[in-house]
Amino acid sequence: MLHWSINAAIIRPPRCKTARVPKRVGEVSVDQLESGVRLALQSARRLALAAAAAEDAHTAAVLLYQSAEEVGKAKLLHDQFVAGKPLSGARLRDHVEKFRVAVDVIPPDCLELWGPAFDPAVFQADAFQTEPIRVDWERRQASLYANWDEDRKVWSEPATPDARVVRTSAARLVDFIDHAIGNGLR
Structure with a gap:
């Protein structure tokens, strides 16, 4: 038979002596914003590379859409970082909003599809x-x-989707994302 205190220690972690300071709702650090932009662009790049390598034009086109959404998310985070204003999580989850932002940022030849x-x-x-x-x-x-x-x-x-247009758009989008990773989004 196990002793009760051993079970209690397993179920409940020991209490720490320092008080945890809660973050205010909506507060995001500069490091979190910068890493969010970087991660969104890296995700967009991976999706665009997958689109360029996909054998099926439909799959490639959907991957391109998702890649553009990630660029839109990166732009929303970048704008929040520059303006110092809070960003609604709803905007980051809204597909239409992210794609609209992406269309404004990404050159038209990357979205020819x-x-x-x-x-x-x-x-x-x-x-x-x-x-x-x-x-x-x-x-x-x-x-x-x-x-x-x-x-x-x-x-x-x-x-x-036309397979040739998908591959061309994907290659151009990868180039744009590489440029954005190196020089930032404007």
Whole structure:
């Protein structure tokens, strides 16, 4: 039979003598912001490299979208660092917000794949994959996105990624991210 005090020590860690100072809600240190920017850019670079190496154009295009989102997240963190203002965690979780920021930061030739028809505000990949939009299953799986037009209550024609454009965009995005890692985001 185990002694109760041994069990209590296992269940509950010993108390420390120094009082823990709680952080204020929303307070983020400079080091955390700098490392957040660096980690987001490194993640974006890995995703862009994976997109360049992907054999399937659809997978590569989705990886490019995620890479652009990470660049948007890095830009939001960078702006917070420069302005010294708190950043809402909701903005970091909002896909549309991150992609909009990324579109403003990333050169257009890196995002050639998306084209002028792509609207991140109405992009609904999940709904596109589940809603009946009268497109055969194989084509839906190969398509990158379809935008929902709320006024007309119809889906746009699905956009199928071109493998050459995906690879070119991915290579350009990797170059841009390498430049941003070395010189910072502006």
